[in-house]
Amino acid sequence: MVFFADPRDVAALNEWILPAHERRRLVFVVESASDDTPRFTWEPATEGATSLDWPLWPVVWSAVELLTADALRRVLECANDPCGWLFVDLSRNRSRRWCDMRDCANKVKARRHHARTKRASDRGKTNDAAGGA
């Protein structure tokens, strides 16, 4: 299922962008002692923060980064109907269907198995009833 953004959600995100971007700083990240590739990332500048909103700021940064990137074309909604989670399909053949294989994929497969088993069982009951009559 292809992802479409509700304009109300975009408006809500826009309200958060300015406060989130005003309060961030660049920090140097050392991945490991064996990897000396320099890397930087953003982190919340919480000094002087007057509200408890700051944990949301990295979420806003990530959302804006994704929404303005080519990767947006790979954002899909989980095929497990009641789930509704979005994910970025980074699979080579773009065939990913679930947000999480261990959770949603297993639930869908279990529901299919249960439905197949029930249909086979129902057919058996029908055959038994027809054969016993």
Ligand SMILES: [Zn+2]
């Ligand atoms: Zn899911």
